[in-house]
Amino acid sequence: MPKLTAIRKRAIDGMMKESLFDASIAVLAEYGVEGMTMDRVAAAAGVAKGSLYHYFGSKQDLVQFVYTKIVDPVIRDMTETLTRSGSAVEKLRSHLRRILEHVAQHVQVFKLLFNDDAGRRLIESSERTMHELGCQQMAELFRQGIAEGAFVPADPLILARMFLGLCRGTLDEDPDIAEPEQRERLLCLIMSVFLNGIATEKGRA
Numbered sequence: 001m002p003k004l005t006a007i008r009k010r011a012i013d014g015m016m017k018e019s020l021f022d023a024s025i026a027v028l029a030e031y032g033v034e035g036m037t038m039d040r041v042a043a044a045a046g047v048a049k050g051s052l053y054h055y056f057g058s059k060q061d062l063v064q065f066v067y068t069k070i071v072d073p074v075i076r077d078m079t080e081t082l083t084r085s086g087s088a089v090e091k092l093r094s095h096l097r098r099i100l101e102h103v104a105q106h107v108q109v110f111k112l113l114f115n116d117d118a119g120r121r122l123i124e125s126s127e128r129t130m131h132e133l134g135c136q137q138m139a140e141l142f143r144q145g146i147a148e149g150a151f152v153p154a155d156p157l158i159l160a161r162m163f164l165g166l167c168r169g170t171l172d173e174d175p176d177i178a179e180p181e182q183r184e185r186l187l188c189l190i191m192s193v194f195l196n197g198i199a200t201e202k203g204r205a
Helices: 004-031 038-045 049-055 059-083 088-105 105-113 117-148 156-172 181-194
Strands: none
Touching: 004 038, 004 049, 004 059, 004 117, 038 049, 038 105, 049 117, 049 181, 059 088, 059 105, 059 117, 059 156, 088 105, 088 156, 088 181, 156 181
16 A cells, blocks of 8 residues: 555645646747746746756656647547447547547647647657557547448558548648537538548539
8 A cells, every 4th residue: 555655745746737737828828839938837837947847857848748638638538438338430429529629628729739830849759659549549449330330341540540630630720619519510520521521422423
C-alpha cells in the first residue's frame, strides 16, 4: 500500500498540473503560441518560475502537455465507445459527435495548436504519437463493422486513417460548430461522405 506521503505528493502534483494547464490556456488565449513564455505561465498560475520548471523543462514540454491533455478526452471516449454495445456505424457516429462537441468547447486552443505554425512545430512529436494511438483504436471499430458487413472488407487501419483524415481536413476549414444544430449538420455531412461518397446519381452514371 502506497505511503501517505506518496499519495499526498501525487495529489499535490495533480492539482499543480491542473493549475498550470489552466494558466497555459489563459496565456495561449491572450498571447498565442509565440507570446507564450514560461514567465507568463508562472505568473498566471501564481507560482515561482522555478516551480514551473520543476514540472516542465521547457516551453515545448509545456505545450506538449497542453496538447496531450486537450486531446486525451477524445482518446478516452474512443476507448469507452469500443466497450459499449451497438453497431459499428452507431459507435462511429457517437464518437464523431463527441469529437465535434469537444473541439467546439476548446476551439480557440485547437486553432492555436493546429493552425499556428509555431504551435504545430512544438506539438509535432506528440501529435504523431496521439494520432497513431487514435488510428489503432479506431481500427478496432472498423474491424467490428467489417464483421457486421457494414463496411467493405479493407484494411481496418487504412479505413481509420481515411476517416480521421476526413475529419481533420474538415475541421481545418474552421467550420462554425458553436451550436448543436451546426455540429449535427457537419456530422451528417462527414458520415454521408465517408459512408456513401460524394457522387450523385448523375456522377455515378
